[in-house]
Amino acid sequence: MDFTKELPKKYKRDFAYSYALGPFPTFELLGSAAERALCVFIDESFNEREKLIALCESKAVPHIFSKKALSRISSKDICYAAAAFEKASSPLMDGMAHIVLVNPADMGNLGTIIRTALGFGIKDIAVISPAADFHDPRVIRASMGAIFKIRIDCFSSFDEYMRGFPGRDIFPFMLDGGTVLTPEGCPKSERYSLVFGNEASGLPASFGKYGKSVFIPQSKEVDSLNLSVSVAIGAYVFTHSNPAD
Secondary structure, X not given: OOOOOOOOOOOOOOOOEEEEEOHHHHHHHHHHOHHHEEEEEEOOXXXXXXXXXXXXXXXXXXXXXXXXXXXXXXOOOOOOEEEEXXXXXXXXXXXXOEEEEEOOOOHHHHHHHHHHHHHOOOOEEEEEOOOOOOOOHHHHHHOOXXXXXXXXXXXXXXXXXXXXXXXXXXXXXXXXXXXXXXXXXXXXXXXXXXXXXXOOOEOOHHHHHOOOOEEOOOOOOOOOOOHHHHXXXXXHHHHHHOOOO
């Protein structure tokens, strides 16, 4: 599709492309993955348009002024800039820490987790389907463009992930986990995978067989923590107890 000649269509999961909505995710795309950028749409009233145009030109990315295009692809009332980009999965690096999300369903949670993981230095995320579409513009926006700085890939099952990355230390986060996670008692590992379940149901009991299950201590006033909060706590404790070289 030539976005300089045709108006973009509202996003659908089966598209080969997606959109980064908003100036910040657009700048992040151009700064970290410009080779995937197809076109940038700009509102003429955007106060940083000259900076964005200069970046587009330096990266040889087409850009157009089109408020109509922006209103068509954005669910927000005002969107000053956006970009169409090619979808792509990125093979994970085995020697690095992984976050594994089993059947995540909430777009906002997924985007927040991506940004949080990057904030703690974890750049490899596995998504086990069925799951939310990590290319959806809502995920891109919630990640604030952090998705363009990480490696993320989808697997049809957790067993498929395990076959691709054997010999890792697996830490399923479960409400009945066998080890209480604390900064002082955090397990030591050179290659670990932090595994989290669906927002509603968590991980099935069968995940206890994959590795050393852990539990984040909490008061009895709530039944569980939000998924993105659990990932943030787990990532913080593990990265500080197992600093990268």
